[in-house]
Amino acid sequence: MNKLKILPKALLLAFVIVLQSCDHVIDQIHENEQEQNYISPYRGNYTGTYTGDLNGNIVIKVSDKGSVEITRIAVNAQESYMTGLINSSFSTANKAPSGFILLGNLESKAGTWEMGNLKGTWNVTKN
Structure with a gap:
């Protein structure tokens, strides 16, 4: 019975970790796009x-x-x-x-x- 109580909490924790990882990847992709599109104001x-x-x-x-x-x-x-x-x-x-x-x-x-x-x-x- 204890395993059934722990399983939803473990799934929720895993879901939160996956979401945080996705946010980090999306942020990194956005930063890379900004660097690629950068044009120096002094060019x-x-x-x-x-x-x-x-x-x-x-x-x-x-x-x-x-x-x-x-x-x-x-x-x-x-x-x-x-x-x-x-x-x-x-x-x-x-x-x-x-x-x-x-x-x-x-x-x-x-x-x-x-x-x-x-x-x-x-x-x-x-x-």
Whole structure:
């Protein structure tokens, strides 16, 4: 007789667990769809200059997903590196082969740059 009293409670508990699992799966599917449909508000091409201890031009290309290619153009050199955005700020995880890195963000379209002991400022406009 005790087994008959426990069975409905066990079935109810199992049903609640299944529902919670389904909710989690549905939430995960929704998050994945949002990531796939994400388009960076900063996507596009930007051009400008960097000044300070060195001077030159910079070109910034932001993809739909927020990956960033930064190209530094100097009189005798040109180099590029890939990075990303954290909100509107550049990630500092990557640098150009020379050590050149932009610090700042695309909301203000300005910031500072560093390359070893050399430093300065930069600004761009969106094309």
